[in-house]
Amino acid sequence: MKRASTLFTEADHRRVTEAVARAEARSSAEIVPVIASSSGRYDRAEDMVGLWFGLITLCVGWWLLQGVEPSEWGVPRPRLGLLPVVGLVLGGWVLGVVLAHLSGSLRLLFTPRSEQKAEVERAARQAFFDRRIHHTDAGSGLLVYVSMLERMAVVLADAQVLEKLGQPKLDALCASLVSELKKGSYTDALCHTIEQAGAALAEALPAQAQNRNELTDALVVMD
Known part of the structure; x- marks a missing residue:
């Protein structure tokens, strides 16, 4: 799985x-862009991958090794005993868990899209509070959040921004961000969305005489 920090140069x-400084001026x-490598661990998906690998390993082993051979008294007995069967299942399960742990894409194959969306929204809300975006003097914080693994984005606003712009405008900004991300450049997508947000906020919440910068303008990267 790619780490977010590896995708951005100085x-x-x-x-x-x-882009943030221009928009806030x-x-x-207060606009805070955040990009995360992933938003969830998806541990249950690792177990599911392990289970499937265990079953596949068992089937392959059974097909290759199973058969009967006569005992010394002429009574047929299985060539593949209980211990090899248990070993095949456990070995396949461990292999699947390790591969799923190393591959975020493999975990997502066994994770419903609805669960991924819930994890991204949860992580965005956590970032909103951890970065104190909810704590500006005028309640005017705006989070632009991108989660790379799930390929999802969230635009989350504090009370004042939500009241002035409305949820449909925030949804439109998020949809535009996702559309730009599909073109392949995270930097271009973030800058374009920040500019769009700045234009909308300039009308809804124009700059004041003392326009204090309360939060960092820098991109927040979460690996």
């Missing part, structure tokens, strides 16, 4: 920081 970080809002 120049990319500067571009995002400058036009309004009294």
